[in-house]
Amino acid sequence: MRAIVNAVILSWGWRRLMLAFVAGAVSALAQAPMNLAPVLFLTFPVLVLLLDGAVAPAGRGVARLRPAAVVGWWFGFGYFLAGLWWIGAAFLVEPEIFGWMMPFAVVALPAGLAIFWAAGCALARLVWSDGAGRLFALAAGLTAAEWLRGHLFTGFPWNLIGQAFGAFDVTAQAAALIGVYGLTLAGCVVFAAPVLFIDRPEQRGRGRTAMLALAGLLVAANLGFGLVRLGGATEPPIDGLSIRIAQPAIDQSQKWSPEGRREALETYLALSESHTGPDTLGIMSFTHVVWPETALPFFLTESPEALAMIAEALPPGTLLVTGAPRGEGGPGGRRYFNSVYALDDQGTIVGSYDKAHLVPFGEYLPFPELLSAIGLRQLTEAIGGFTPGPGPRTLSRPGAPPFGVLICYEIIFPDAAVDRANRPGWIVNVTNDGWFGTTFGPYQHLAQARMRAIEEGLPVVRAANTGISAIIDPYGRILSSLGLGEAGVVDGALPTALPPTPYARFGRLLFVGLFIMVLVAAVAARARGRGTVDTF
Structure with a gap:
């Protein structure tokens, strides 16, 4: 074991870069649909050892951080390449037009996202120490990188480190307290902790026992909180409200053709009115029917025939929530929006939301x-x-809890899930993951919707063209769903919302406070060990 540790720390050249790349790629197995979160207990210690050896032969200032940034970039590149390869499927929907772009997109996006991890590892190395305190440095650096990744340049917080806790219902519940960014912060400490068992003898004793105890306490607290929270999950569904989600699995390449537009509407109406069993009455049994993002591939407000067909199909008291593009303005200055409409049983639009x-x-x-x-x-x-x-908007209807709408990947942003001034009672998430076929993407998208339900304490009703459509309770548990690529409906009662979670009320303050504590601990450890970190 000592020989292996020394080989990792002292690795150089392409071997060092490939080791970082492979460790990062293996780390992606922690995300859906593989959900092998325990692999991080192997890969994060490798990252720590690589950063231990990330010492510049010469130079001062920024030059001293370059080896750590290179390690971070290759680790991140492996992680994002292995976790986001499925994005290339979108370029094969119309391969004659976009196919040539696929190799560039599949490589360019992970390469760009890896820059954040390069910066995170450089920041970690800036406050690195030669003992247990370096775990705090890693946590501070990578968490800062993940937060920036989720906010800069419109943000792309896909497959955050903390999302790995969503592999199991019980381990995900702490998101109600500290959110996915807080889970990222704690996760970096916990996942890297095994490195303390294989540290060099001269590193031991510098807070090693305390750090291992802290990591163990975090694991126990996470499991304990999750078990207690789920054990008390006894809220009944809302009486008198029921949901039907239509999932038609319409091929993306055919959906926007002239003949496909009417077929799409007819398909949705047929699914919504279908009988799914001997005791069901089709659409008559449901107070809310939900169709996916751009379910109607035409401008609904400019199609009186479509509105009439919907009005004829909807029984009294039924509300339809559907995605459709929206246009406004004249020919010289027309603007288009990716929108969701709420229509009553008269075919009247009673509410709308434009994707922000x-x-x-x-x-x-x-x-x-x-x-x-x-x-x-x-x-x-x-x-x-x-x-x-x-931005976020809450739609209301008499006799039912108000609901917020999130279109497609809006559900992946932890701090923008709901209108804080007018908290909804549930979230409707409509999406069209048909661009990505039966790849890993739709599974990862669903996992992040589950995390938003836990953070906010709100049920999520998710309608996806090709799947995975689901009704998710406020604990992130899937109550009913329809598999990827299947056509059909998802029926179920609407779960009751929980009171605002600590994260919903104080999420940013809690996260910032924890982050500052970890960063201060890393700086203090660096100060105590000054003069030893860059020597062997």
């Missing part, structure tokens, strides 16, 4: 003048070109 957090390159083109010049104009014209809406 758009997907770069999918729904809009960043830096359009520059990128259009290199041939990317057609991408945004074909896939999107939407205008962002104003």
Whole structure:
């Protein structure tokens, strides 16, 4: 074991880079659908050992941090490449137009995201120490990197480290206290702790016992809190409210054709009215029917025939929530929105929401003048070109709890899930993961929707074109669902919302407070061990 540890620390050149890359790629197994979170107990100690050896032969200032940044980049590149390869499937929907872009996108996005981990490891090395305190340095550095990844340049907090706790219902419940960023902070300490068992003899005794005790306490507290919270989960569903989710599994390449538009509406109406068993009455049994993102591939407000068909199909008292694009303005200044409409049984639009957090390159083109010049104009014209809406909004209807709407990947942003001034009683998440086929992407998307339910203490009703559609309770548990690629419906009662969780009330303050504590602990450990960290 000592020979292995020394080989990792002293590795150099391409062997060092490949070791970081492989460790990062293996770390991606912690995310859905594999959910092998325990692998992080192996890969994070490797990262610590690599950072132990990330010492510049010469140089001062920023140059001293370059080896740590290189390790962080290769570890991150492996992690994101292995975890996000499925994004390439979107470019194969119309391969004759976008297929040539796939290799570049599959590599470019992980390479760009890895820059955050490079910065995080450089920050960690800045306050690195030669003992147990370096776990605090790693936690502070990587958590800062993950938070920045979720906020800078519109943000992309996909597969955060803390999301690995979502592999099991019981370990995910702490998100109600500290959120996924707080789980990231604690997770870095816990997952890296095994390195303390294989530290060099001269490193032992510098807080080693206390750090191992802290890691053990965090694990026990997480499990204990989860067991207690789930043990008390006895809230009955809301009386008199029932949900039907339609999942048609319409092929993405056919959906937007002229003949496919009417077929899409007819398919949704048929599913919504279908009988799923001897005791069901089809749509007559449901107070709310939910269709996915852009379920209607046309401008609903400009299609009186479609509104009439919906009005004819909806029984009295039924509310339809459906995705559809929206246009406003004249031909000279027309704007388009990715929207959700709420329609009553008369086919009247009683509420709407415009997606605020758009997907770069999918729904809009960043830096359009520059990128259009290199041939990317057609991408945004074909896939999107939407205008962002104003942000979270709560829609109300008499006789039912108000609900918030999140379209597609808006559900992955922890701090923007609901309107804080007008808290809803449940969340409707509509999406079209059909772009990504039967890859890992839809599973990871669902996992993040479950995490938002836990953080907010709100049930989530998720409608996806090709799956995975589900009714999720406020503890993140899936009550009913329909598998990826299947066509059908999901029926169920609406779970009761919980009171606002500590994270919903004080989430940012709790996270910032914990982060400062960890950073101060890392700096203090560095100060106590000054003069030893860069020697062997």
